[in-house]
Structures are given as structure tokens and as C-alpha cells.
Amino acid sequence: MAGPLGKDLLGLAPLSAEQINLVLDTAVPFREISERAIKKVPTLRGATIVNLFFEASTRTRISFEFAEKRLSADTVNVASQGSSVSKGETLVDTARNLEAMRIDMVVIRHMASGAARFLAERIESNVINAGDGTNEHPTQGLLDLLTMRDRFGSLAGKRVCIVGDVLHSRVARSNIWGLTKLGAEVAVCGPRSLLPNAIGDMGVTVFDRIEPAIEWADALNVLRLQLERMEAGYIPSLREYNRVFGVTAARLERAPKELLILHPGPMNRGVEIDSDVADGPHSVILDQVTNGVAVRMAVLYLLAGGRPELAEAAKKGTA
Amino acid sequence: MSTAVRDLVLRGGRIVDPSQGLDAVGDVLIRDGRIEACGGSLGTPEGADVVDVSGLVVAPGLIDVHIHLREPGREDVETVATGAHSAVAGGFTGVCAMPNTKPVTDNQAVVGFVKRQGEAAGFARVYPYGAISVGQKGETLAELAEMVQAGAVAFSDDGKPVESAQLMRTALEYARAFNVPIAEHCEDMSLARGGSMNEGLMSAKLGLKGIPAEAEEIYVIRDILLAKRTGGHIHLCHLSTKGSVELVRWGKERGINVTAEVCSHHISLTEAAVDGYNTNAKMNPPLRTAEDVEALQQGVADGTIDLLVTDHAPHHYDEKEREFADAPNGIVGLETALGVNCTYLLHRGLISLSQLVDAMSCKPAKVFRLPGGTLARGALGDVTVFDPQREWTVDPTRFRSKGRNTPYGGHALRGLATMTVVGGRIVHRVV
């Protein structure tokens, strides 16, 4: 039977504000578990979870692994390079094999947008999207929301600006969907060549320079600028990017209020964000990491539905 | 199912033949594979088969000048025979097959092979396209003259654009001698590379790289200008944007020898069909916005777009059952085209029945200088009988094509070919 989030977590776009708040509320008590001496509860004991990562990722995978192990689940990591075509085994076959092994949940990261949904439509196990192409990275979006909510109390009316390569960023998109649903005002700031053409139709304000963005915002979510973008010709150089869009201490000093600084990591220090900002008093980057494990535990907890046959047996036996 | 040498009388249908300015109820007599008489009451010659087609439309055989048969090379996905069968099931008596086969149809041997396979199959007439460049690599001109000798009716590197303007110029000039069209798949690869759907709000929402309309329009205007320079005939394949229609209009106003086609899916569906990462709505050029659809429909109505095609492109189920960005482009269309064109153009009052037949039969024959496209005396005995009012639901499992990749599965359409006659033989019939 499906829980309050349904069978899968594929993105924030399909969720309602209530569902998002449920995850955030549920994450709070899970944070405490990571503070205990014994960082484990028996909640998902016996559940089998596969981390199916088609793109290399250390931090997200580790975060999910901790979340799974702290819930006492059994985890298996599968690292696969390349797409269905280059690998030789299609995503469909991978899905069916997993199902045949009676896996309870799959956490998938893949380079194709829509891959998580593709998998979820074909297997009965719960599917959690750990990042699909340039589409969404919902658990990152959720932990960003939680981190901001912790500091602000509520996100309604708060102004959050996402800075950087929004065009290629699934983190940015999940943030945009999540923040909008919780009533925040969302803006993006970056070179126009790295913003989607249709961004204005997504209910988002656009800043062409970082200074007005800093003046406007309550929080900045600073995205990593990937070297490939420069190599692909979207921007002339990393140096110029830092000069125009870098989040530096000097710029923050001129801000009218105390801005919250977030970054999904890993950081390119000196490119999109300077070290003194990343390590400074307004940075909540490490809180994001802590919240990441809690949010992922909450998601696993909420998705892992009961098994109907057990419920039936329970009804027929002792009540 | 086919009658060999007997006369065939189609009795009492509504004969719609724009090539003769004809739209009246009457009979058609076919003898020895040719139209013997058309119109009026023709009686029953001795030994003739008579088919009562009252209440139905009788048109010159429909011709689709843009389809993909996967033979030689991918016979698992479609052969000349299965494609030709699919064509007659859709009401088509003639098709032009694009040359992006394996090996590429860039020489007389493969052209001849495709032609003979079509003749052997005995369904729709198959007219092969030849490639413009050797291997469709866009480097050197292929032997156009030899291919024309072997039966090629037009040239294209479809699937890909001819990236070099110089090569396109040369092709247009060279082909003038043989009076055949050069057909271009308009796509600027530097803009389009990596894209899998229209660039717009939908692609932003789905997190997919998009192909902007300008990728097509840049090549449209380029080729129109080259046609102007060379006096050659440029035929623009599968137009998909409002801007392209406007540019073709500009070209025609200046008397440039440019013709254009549009696919049934581009005058009926928008990028919304891709929602949910539906690979059966993925093709190149992609489905675009409602504004584009309207402009294309208008283009058909005012004649800026000369003819309707399908770009029938079968793919194997396994190939389409993939992550969206990895799935191949293309959908089948032969068996749904007439239904779609009737439903979205005819029944919406955008074009008349006469215009429909013109765009699906007369003009294709005229633009590509093919026989047929008319029921005048002596013409090929190719006739399409169809019921524009017949309602039916698309069931891909019943397609004659090997391909099942269509976005129209389960859709209700109004308009169906009930009988297809090729050379006086009934090769398809629906009761």
C-alpha cells in the first residue's frame, strides 16, 4: 500500500506543499538519531535497498548509505558507467533484474532526464530519484528547504536566489519547484547563456548581475559551476565568471540584511564562492550536509509502505 | 484479394479530382491498369468487377513523398514490402523512400534494389530517393545522374542536413539537368545538437535539452536563397515552425522555385504530447507549440505548404523503450495520416476535401514529377477510396507496418481509407 508520498519520490514538481512539509517535519526527529552514540534504529530492518548510481557521486551516495544503514536496512551499491546503449544492458533489463531479486527500494542516479520515472513505471519497488540528468534532485531540494526553514521559521514570502548554471542544474530546478510550492519568492542569477530561455515563464525573477540579487535576497543558493561549461563555450572563462557572479565577502558586506548562504557542494572555491564566505558565519553549508542524511531517512521512512499481505494476516489473526 | 486483368468499375462514389477540377458523383472505369474513363454513369463492361462506392470519396491514389523504409540494413524494423503494405493500408498508392538505409542509397545499385523490391511486393509503388552526398556524409556529391537512370525520383540527405552551403549549391545546380527536386532536412546541428524536443517551456519543465525553432529556420532561408541563386528546385522537408512557413511564403512571393511539405503530426500535435517522457512522441524535427501548429495548418490552407507527408519512421520497440534522450527519433504514420489529416484539417473546416486530395495526391505527383495524382483518361489506375466520416480508434497492434511507435495509440480519428487500388488491382480493402 502506498504511503503519504505515493510509491516513489521522483521530484518535487509532482508533490504538494503538504507532502513537502510532511517530509521536512519528519526529518526533524531523524536528525536526533545521528546525534546518538548508537546511530541506528530498527525501522527498516530487513529491507533491501539498492543504490544504483550511473553517474559517479561520492557525497550523495554516502549520504543515502548512511540514511539507509541508520534505519537498519541492508544496502547494496551498484556503480554503472554509461547509458543503456554504451553499457550493453538496458535500463529496462536492469530494472527487471532488480525486481526479480525482490529489492524493496532503489535509489537511482542517472545521466538521462526522466530515467527515475522510467524505472519507477516499470518496477514495483519504491524508486527514489537521486538525480536524473538535468531534471530533478528532490532530496537535495528537500534538504535545502529544511535548512532554510530551520533558520527562517517559514519559507512563505522569503526571497531565495539561485546563483549559477541553472540551465544544467537539477538542484536548481528542484529548488524552484519546492520553494514556489512553499510560498517563497524565487529568483535566479547567472549568465543568460546558462539560464533556460523559458525561465521567465516558470514564475522566477531573473537578475543579470550578482549585486542586485544580493540586495534582494534573504538567502542565496550558490551552484557549482562546472568546468565543462566553459569548455563548451557557454561562458568565456572561470575568472570572468567569478568577477561578475562570484559570491564574495566584499559583496555580502554591502548586503542590506544577513543573507543565508547555501551550496549543494562540492564547491569550486574562488569560482562561484569565495572561501571566506563558504567558511563564514552566514554559511549553512555544513548544516545542509547534516540535514541531508535526516531528510533521506525521512523519505525512506515515508516511502517504505507496509506489505499488504502482512496487513491482511494481521487483520485475520490477533488484532 | 487482387483482381488481375479484369476491368474494374467503381460505382457511384463522389469523385474528387482537383487535377481536373472535378467534384461530382460518378463512376470510374479502370482497364489494363489505367484509367479508362472517369465521371458520369459508365455502365458495366462485360466481365468487369463492379464495386459500389456510393457515399465514399473516390480520389486519385494518395502519394506520400517522405517515408523511411528500413531496407536494406534494418529489415527487422521494416522492409520495402511491409512498408509498401502499410502504405496501401493507409490509402497510399505511391511512396517515396528516403535513402538513409544501410548501406546508404547513394548509387544505382541500391536504387535499383529498392525499386525492384517495391515492384516484387506488389503493394504501393515505391519511388526511391537517392542521397545527395556519398554515404550522406556531406562531403562529396553522389552520382545523381546514374541514380536517376536507375529510378531515383529526388535526392536528399534526410536524417541530416547538408551542412555545407557550397555542396547544397552544387547539388541544386547539378540536379537542374535532371529536373528532380533536392529535398533538405533543415537543421542547424550546432544549435540542435543534444536536443531531444522543442526548446521551450516544456523542455525547461522536463529538464531536457531543446532544439530551438531557429535551427530549422536558418537552413530554410539558406536553401531558399541558394535556390534563388541557382534556379534549382529546393523542396523543404517536414517543416515544423511558424517562422519556416513565413520564410517559404517570402520565397514563393519572389518566384523562387521552393516547395514545402508538412507531416500529419506537425499539424495535429504539440510538444505537450511529450509529457511524461513519451518516446512515441519523439521525432526530428520535434513537435512544437500550438502557435506553430496553427501556422502550419494555415500554410496548408493557403497553399504555402504544397503537400502533406508522414515521415513514416518505424523503430523497434526495444529502441524506443529507453531513456528519452537516448531513444531514436521517429514515429510511424502511413496508417494514421489520412485519419489525422481529415480530423485536424478537413473536419475543422481549415481545408476543403478538394484541397485535401490536392495536398495528398495531385501536388505530390506534380512537385515530384511522378505519374499519377490524377484520374484523367490514360493515367495510372491508382485510386484511393475513402470515407471521411468514418470514426475509428487507432490500434497500433493492428498496423501492417512492423513499427508500432505512434503517439496516436488509442486516439479517436474520423476518416479512413476503405479501398486502395494500384494499377487496377484492389490491394487493400476494409469492410
Add this chain to the structure above:
Amino acid sequence: MPTKPTTVLDARAVDRTLRRIADQIIELNAGTENLVIVGIQRRGVQLADRIVRIIKAQEGVEVTSGALDITLYRDDLQTVGPRPVVGATSLPWTLDDQHVVIVDDVLYTGRTIRAALDELADFGRPSRIALAVLVDRGGRELPIHADIVGRKVEIASDERVDVFVEELDGRDEVVIVPRLQEG
């Protein structure tokens, strides 16, 4: 059988009972040293807080206290249906060598206490764990017993006991409700 709710303890009776429970805890522990009072979410927490305040007023000592949410240790998570809400757990860093008294509102099947014992084991090794409940309604499914009981009630299996506390419900009351009726 009764068709409407019956009050077993009213506000004053609840207060008296809690005072007696506080006394019994101190007696059981022979004082307040190494004592940790742990309330079980949800209403056990409020009752535990009250007991701590009573002890402070009586003995002048602020006894260490904590709250325990046992949701994640339930043995029926697979079948209970929509995920239950998880409350807060906050305990002293270690329970080694402490005398823990678990406080809960109603003792019934004993499964909640079993879950609590499992969870406490993850926090350390208390030298002793005792259980104090406001109401014992019988019906044990596990060999669990309460060391201190506020009130024992005998009720039918189709009835239930509801405990209301001021902090959450606006009043202090213990009520027996026939199960078919919403109390």
C-alpha cells in the same frame, strides 16, 4: 456495558495520583540520586514533567528527565498503514549506571514498553529500569509489568481508556470509552 464515557479519574484525582506516583518513585529509588525519569511520547512526557516538578517541590532536587519516542522501534510498522508521525526523543547522553524510570499514561499490551526497552538499550546500560504508569488496563500480550501503578482498571476488550492532559487537551481526566464510540 456503558454506552457513554465514564470518568475514572477527574483532575483532582489525577493530581493526587501523580503525587503518590512521585512518592513511590523516590521510595523505590531510595532517594533521587542517579534517577532519570523518561516520559514516553506523547502524554507520558507531560506526566513525566509533572512528576519532575512535584519531586522538585518536595525534595528540592531537579531530577534529570527525558522524552522518548518509540515510533521507529514499533513492531507493527510494516502493517500499521500510513506512516505514523515521529515525535522528538531527547535523553541524557548516556544512561550507563543510571536508574531509569519510564513514565507512560496507559499500560495495555506492553508492546510500547518493549519498544522503549529496545530503544533505551541503544542509549546505554542503565543499572535498573522501572516502569510507572498512570493507568494499567490489563490485556498484556508480552511479559511486561509496571512497578508503580496509578490506577488499575478492568475493562472489556471493546472499550478503551483515554487519558487527557492539560498541556495537550486542555484538561486532566482519565476516561473509559466504549470502543465503538468516538470519545
